[in-house]
Amino acid sequence: MEDQNKNLLLATLLSFLVILVWFVLFPPEDVPVDPNAPAAVTQTEQAPAAPAAAADGAATTAEAEPLPEAPRLTVDTPALTGSISLLGGRIDDLSLKSYRETLDPASPMVRLLSPVGEAHPYYAVFGWGPGTGLTADDVPGARTEWRVTGGGTLAPDAPVTLQWQNTKGMTFTREISVDDKFMFTVKDTVQNAGSAAVSLFPYGIVARHGQPAGLQNFFVLHEGMVSRTDGTLTEQNYDDLMELPVIEREAAQAEVVDATTDGWIGFTDKYWMTTLIPEQGIPFTAVTKYVPSADIYQTETRKPVAELAAGGSVTSTVRLFAGAKEWATIRAYEKDLGIAGFIDSIDWGWFFFLTKPIFAVLHWLNAAIGNMGLAIIALTFVLKLLVLPLAYKSYVSMAKMKELQPELEALKERAGEDKQKMQREMMQLYKDKKVNPAAGCLPILIQIPIFFALYKVIFVTIELRHAPFFGWLKDLSAPDPSSIFNLFGLLPWDAPVQGSVMALVFIGILPILLGITMWLQQKLNPQPTDPVQQQVFAWMPWIFMFMLGGFASGLVVYWITNNIITFSQQYLIMRSHGHKPDVFGNIKSGFKKKEPVPVADKSKKARK
Structure with a gap:
């Protein structure tokens, strides 16, 4: 017994x-907290830092000043609703029409992007970095106020056109278009009517102030930076970004990877994602950055420096995916737009050889x-x-x-x-x-x-x-x-x-x-x-x-x-x-x- x-x-x-x-x-799981809510409250603003080769070693640091009020353009598609700020031409106000925060049909729509000045800043901004013959005041950046020259509401088959001119005879034109799902296309053109040749480079930024609210830190789920460069998939969580090497010139901690054939980079949550996608087949630089002084996480794409002769023009195109990680939608983008490995932005895990076919x-x-x-x-x-x-x-x-x-x-x-x-x-x-x-x-x-x-x-x-x-x-x-x-x-x-x-x-x-x-x-x-x-x-x-x-x-x-x-x-x-x-x-x-x-x-x- x-x-x-x-x-x-x-x-x-x-x-x-x-x-x-x-x-x-x-x-x-911690059910009461939405794991996909945007980032924690911060009131800082990060201006883009230029590559040393393109900016003669110049770099910018995080700013803690609030942004001035600026006019906005409405975004209205079958899948998205929100607005674009003319200050920087930034895409910073976006909600997903088909997704609610809870099961209650009357609950608020899931909000993906939020502007600086609100509770959870998370946005995408585009611009040009100065090269030879130009200064930071001669190119449009995060604080440039654009004017509308075409279109009033951004919708599928209804793009909007923005324009800005500097004092050196250069005209910057930006056309923003969107499809019926989650893909934006930003087409930037520069015309040099001045008398001197200059050089400059285009960039795109996705910035997130603080870590997302309700971050789960669960080993079976990846939340943080996700990228692909030349066929290599990289995933780094927010703690990893805080351990990046310090780059004094950037006044930040950063990792820089050069891609020659294909790639994309951005931030992924459990169900949502915001990703920059440069033109495939063209070299670019992917940058992952953390700014400790402002608690800002940032991903960037930087294209090579372009030489612009007097009377010449140059055009750069970059796409922005901002929406839900729907398998069919992402797979269609991979196939139809030639975005290599885009389906891997969904976190398939160690058993990907089983999870992909099972799903x-x-x-x-x-x-x-x-x-x-x-x-x-x-x-x-x-x-x-x-x-x-x-x-x-x-x-x-x-x-x-x-x-x-x-x-x-x-x-x-x-x-x-x-x-x-x-x-x-x-x-x-x-x-x-x-x-x-x-x-x-x-x-x-x-x-x-x-x-x-x-x-x-x-x-x-x-x-x-x-x-x-x-x-x-x-x-x-x-x-x-x-x-x-x-x-x-x-x-x-x-x-x-x-x-x-x-x-x-x-x-x-x-x-x-x-x-x-x-x-x-x-x-x-x-x-x-x-x-x-x-x-x-x-x-x-x-x-x-x-x-x-x-x-x-x-x-x-x-x-x-x-x-x-x-x-x-x-x-x-x-x-x-x-x-x-x-x-x-x-x-x-x-x-x-x-x-x-x-x-x-x-x-x-x-x-x-």
Whole structure:
């Protein structure tokens, strides 16, 4: 009796250790805070710094002065609404029409970009850096006030044209256009009507004041700088940017990378992104910068210095993606606009070779079915079908192991406390019966990478955000909102707030179904001969029930479906080999003292 108590205590401690490690690796999401809100409050403004080669070593530093008021142009497209400030021609006021902050249709639209002077400055600005024969006052920058010469409201097929002239006979013209999704095109032209040749270079900047509010700092999710240069994808979080090398000339910490063929650079949140995309095939310089004195994070694209003769002109074009990371939209931009590797701006993670095809199939199924929850269930069937050959061998091995269960129990009785004898005779029995006890691990080993890949897909892709299933499940990217605490809505008080400790204890309907399906599936598997292992395995379904209770409901739907399919496959395969699993007998025995459970052998050999 004392040994049994010790074993039970050990099993309990091991179970809680598993829970502790799991929640360290996969902490629950902080639901009440919007993880995609713009940056923290700062009232500073960063003027662009020029490359040393182009600006004769000149550099600018962050400014803490507020911006003056300036006229604005309206932005109105099927996907976007906002405005453009004529001060710098900056794109700094942008909201996404199709996305709300919460499930409530009346909640505010998600605001992506905000101007300096408001709570969360985050914007894109474009300009020219001075070269030979020019000073900073001779080129348009972040504080240049443009005038409108064409168009009044920026919309698809309705571009706007801005103009500015310096005192040296140079005219700067900027045409800004936008499509029906999230792509802006900024076309800058300079005409030199002066008498002297000059040189200058175009740049684009995406600046973010402070770190984003609700930054999750979760290892499975990348938030921060994302770029591609000459085929190399780079991801740096905000803490990484604070560790960049100091460049005195820039009065900042910065990293400069030259690209020769293709690339893009910007900032990514969980679901949203703002990215500069220079003309592909033309060399440019990608700059990642942090200005400690102003707490500004900045990405830049700088093109080579252009020589502009008297009477000549030069044109530069850069695109700006500012919007939601929709898979179909980004893939279309990659294909139609030739933006190499743009689909990798979505955080596919370490298992990208699984997450990409899994999401592609899920997206197709959702388009065909019209319900993301049903698409997840259909995807589970597809994945189980693909791994069926390996699973078949595993379940056949489990059937044989089940058949050997009475003999293993008899072996255990004969061996007594002699562990070495027990192990030796077990190995001989497996050899004689041609059974591989490790084969039963195959389904688990197969499921691990698939589970993590699907977890990544559900966690980071915007297509799962606010995607409804049925009934109370309004958002498959969030945990099940039902709770035992109020008897799943039958009692007149609210369930605990999602993400709280109470919500992890008082779980919902889906986690309970998960625990039950895992428990039923376990009843088909051979029981370990070691009592401690038996008790640990007996606890596992209920441990996982609580561990996965705080996960996205879409992931729990997958796991429940997977358990049901696995149970059915295993049962049918065992029946096809002449063994009728006594599931209900195993369940009954689970509530009694542990004794060997006979297997109902219906094979031809047994009937003889």
